[in-house]
Amino acid sequence: MMDILYYTAVLFILFGILLIIIFRQRKRNHKLEKLLTRTNEKLERLQIHFGRFTPEEVIEHLTDSDSAFKPAMRSVTVLFADIKGFTRMCDIMEPSDVVNILNGYFRCMSKVLTRHHGQVTELIGDGILSLFGALKNNPWQIQDAVMAALDMRKALDEYNKELRSKAFPELSIGIGIHKGKVLAGVLGNYELSKFGVVGDPINVAARVEALTREHNVDILITDAIKVELDERFVIKKMPSVFVKGKSEPIVTYEVIELMKK
Amino acid sequence: MTDLLNDIEWSDPTLSIVHDTEWEAEVKADIGKVMDIHMRTSRSPWLRKTILKWPRYEAQEFPRKLADICVLVAAQENACRYCFGVARSWMRLWGYSKKMINNIERNVQMADMDEKERAFIRFCRNLSRSNPKPPKQDRDELLRLGYSPKAVAEMAFLIVDQCFVNRVSTFIAVPPMDELERLPNSILGRLLRPLIGWKLRKFGWTETRPLEGDPESFPGVVQKLIGLPAARAMNDALNGVFESEALSRKLKVLMFAVVANSLECKFCIAETHDMALECGFTEDEFNQALSTLSSPHLNEQEEKLLSWTRETIHFQNGPMQSRIRELAKDVGEPMMLEAIGVASLANSTVRLAVLLG
Numbered sequence: 001m002m003d004i005l006y007y008t009a010v011l012f013i014l015f016g017i018l019l020i021i022i023f024r025q026r027k028r029n030h031k032l033e034k035l036l037t038r039t040n041e042k043l044e045r046l047q048i049h050f051g052r053f054t055p056e057e058v059i060e061h062l063t064d065s066d067s068a069f070k071p072a073m074r075s076v077t078v079l080f081a082d083i084k085g086f087t088r089m090c091d092i093m094e095p096s097d098v099v100n101i102l103n104g105y106f107r108c109m110s111k112v113l114t115r116h117h118g119q120v121t122e123l124i125g126d127g128i129l130s131l132f133g134a135l136k137n138n139p140w141q142i143q144d145a146v147m148a149a150l151d152m153r154k155a156l157d158e159y160n161k162e163l164r165s166k167a168f169p170e171l172s173i174g175i176g177i178h179k180g181k182v183l184a185g186v187l188g189n190y191e192l193s194k195f196g197v198v199g200d201p202i203n204v205a206a207r208v209e210a211l212t213r214e215h216n217v218d219i220l221i222t223d224a225i226k227v228e229l230d231e232r233f234v235i236k237k238m239p240s241v242f243v244k245g246k247s248e249p250i251v252t253y254e255v256i257e258l259m260k261k
Numbered sequence: 262m263t264d265l266l267n268d269i270e271w272s273d274p275t276l277s278i279v280h281d282t283e284w285e286a287e288v289k290a291d292i293g294k295v296m297d298i299h300m301r302t303s304r305s306p307w308l309r310k311t312i313l314k315w316p317r318y319e320a321q322e323f324p325r326k327l328a329d330i331c332v333l334v335a336a337q338e339n340a341c342r343y344c345f346g347v348a349r350s351w352m353r354l355w356g357y358s359k360k361m362i363n364n365i366e367r368n369v370q371m372a373d374m375d376e377k378e379r380a381f382i383r384f385c386r387n388l389s390r391s392n393p394k395p396p397k398q399d400r401d402e403l404l405r406l407g408y409s410p411k412a413v414a415e416m417a418f419l420i421v422d423q424c425f426v427n428r429v430s431t432f433i434a435v436p437p438m439d440e441l442e443r444l445p446n447s448i449l450g451r452l453l454r455p456l457i458g459w460k461l462r463k464f465g466w467t468e469t470r471p472l473e474g475d476p477e478s479f480p481g482v483v484q485k486l487i488g489l490p491a492a493r494a495m496n497d498a499l500n501g502v503f504e505s506e507a508l509s510r511k512l513k514v515l516m517f518a519v520v521a522n523s524l525e526c527k528f529c530i531a532e533t534h535d536m537a538l539e540c541g542f543t544e545d546e547f548n549q550a551l552s553t554l555s556s557p558h559l560n561e562q563e564e565k566l567l568s569w570t571r572e573t574i575h576f577q578n579g580p581m582q583s584r585i586r587e588l589a590k591d592v593g594e595p596m597m598l599e600a601i602g603v604a605s606l607a608n609s610t611v612r613l614a615v616l617l618g
Binding site for chain 2: 040115136137138139140143228230232260261
């Protein structure tokens with residue numbers, strides 16, 4: 001009789017312990033699930049915010065694969081745009097107004113560039129560095145870049161109307177387009193890195209943009225671009241000019257318009 | 262769980278409903294109810310048939326559970342609000358738990374699945390996403406894990422089939438089926454779930470007619486599916502698209518070529534090249550058209566549709582739906598609908614070719 005009671009008590013205790021273990025485990029699982037959901041939500045939020053600093057494709061690549069976005073040589077079309085007379089504007093205007101004007105300008109131009117499959121890679125002061133074909137195969141990158149430049153011209157006209165209505169000075173821009181091989185990928189070290197591009201075509205595009213002031217035009221392209229454009233694009237040859245860092249003079253062409261069918 | 266659905270950018274429909282009594286009677290006889298998407302695609306005979314059948318394709322070579330998961334994952338990856346809502350509701354009505362669906366969506370905690378199932382989900386996700394290119398190594402992994410080549414071919418077809426439906430629905434911005442989405446959580450839905458689930462399963466469709474003769478359009482792609490009902494389904498859709506007169510053959514060939522070029526599919530590039538020469542392009546004209554997206558053989562409206570085709574490879578719903586609305590005003594809804602069908606099928610065909618080629 002005592003034995004039965006003893007074993008029953010032991011069984012009860014064991015059963016109790018088992019129940020406690022199951023209960024604790026369930027509680028732990030529940031906690032872990034909650035933690036996982038919260039972490040997931042955090043990651044999703046982080047991805048959205050991260051998207052403002054780095055191209056979406058780079059984020060996708062970094063989050064979906066084990067490999068880092070290692071720099072690789074890619075043939076890209078580089079578009080460099082800059083506001084003419086921006087330094088003077090900074091001198092005579094309230095900084096808050098300058099920032100508002102600049103933000104509005106970046107918003108308009110980014111929209112146009114994205115529509116034409118361009119990647120706004122960097123904002124350097126008032127300059128915009130945009131790449132075509134840096135992250136995805138783009139057989140139409142040259143045409144895209146030139147069409148984007150023509151649409152930037154139109155978008156600027158619209159934006160200037162808005163600025164005029166607010167009694168702000170109008171903006172005038174210069175755009176330089178060139179094609180070549182650049183090193184594109186995540187550059188930097190473990191502590192600090194960013195998606196970026198390195199290569200001579202970037203410098204050439206910037207130099208060509210600077211020539212728009214000399215030639216008094218808004219869109220200039222190099223020979224590398226011109227040879228791949230079809231006859232729908234109306235262009236005009238500019239005098240060759242020596243630029244910093246180049247031993248040969250650069251031949252550029254003004255892009256006038258795209259003829260409609 | 263509802264967050265994912267609500268996060269998807271979606272707008273009002275880009276194309277209007279067109280009633281065709283004969284067609285609606287046919288749909289009703291087949292599935293018992295005419296849905297919004299069947300009316301919005303009714304103008305195009307091949308497209309409406311494909312849209313009626315392809316979402317219900319029943320896989321023969323791999324378990325039903327995987328096919329169900331595939332529908333959900335493809336809709337999620339393609340961010341198709343309409344298809345995602347439908348797939349999620351169907352899965353609930355078929356008896357899958359909310360938790361399991363949630364885990365698949367979040368791509369986490371799939372410990373209750375085996376390695377083959379997890380590899381399949383990865384395959385679905387990557388092929389649906391196809392960014393930058395369909396992943397051939399995922400297919401090899403499935404073969405290594407023991408799926409037969411036929412099963413893998415059918416899996417690939419099922420995914421591109423769903424991608425086709427996702428693209429068409431997204432481009433048209435088909436309104437979500439609110440009633441169906443509410444059903445699994447309603448009292449009626451909970452009570453009658455087995456019955457509704459069984460009824461839904463009865464809508465499944467599989468092609469029973471064998472493929473007769475040699476495939477005409479993209480024979481290389483169709484041949485990879487021989488022995489599966491998918492071969493006939495793919496062949497009929499491709500024949501339908503090229504026989505349709507709503508868009509010129511030249512434009513359609515160029516649309517396929519644009520997708521092939523963007524996804525760097527050598528097989529489809531060669532195929533479209535031959536098709537282009539057959540329909541009157543010279544070698545130079547074809548190359549010029551591909552490099553400039555403009556051709557003397559196309560009118561202004563057709564050139565706009567050709568330019569738009571490349572945007573269908575990777576897109577965001579909001580800008581894409583507004584672009585289609587704009588374009589539809591310009592080229593007219595019948596042309597736009599046909600272009601939506603052609604571009605969607607081109608994307609599916611080329612992706613399938615890259616993977617199985």
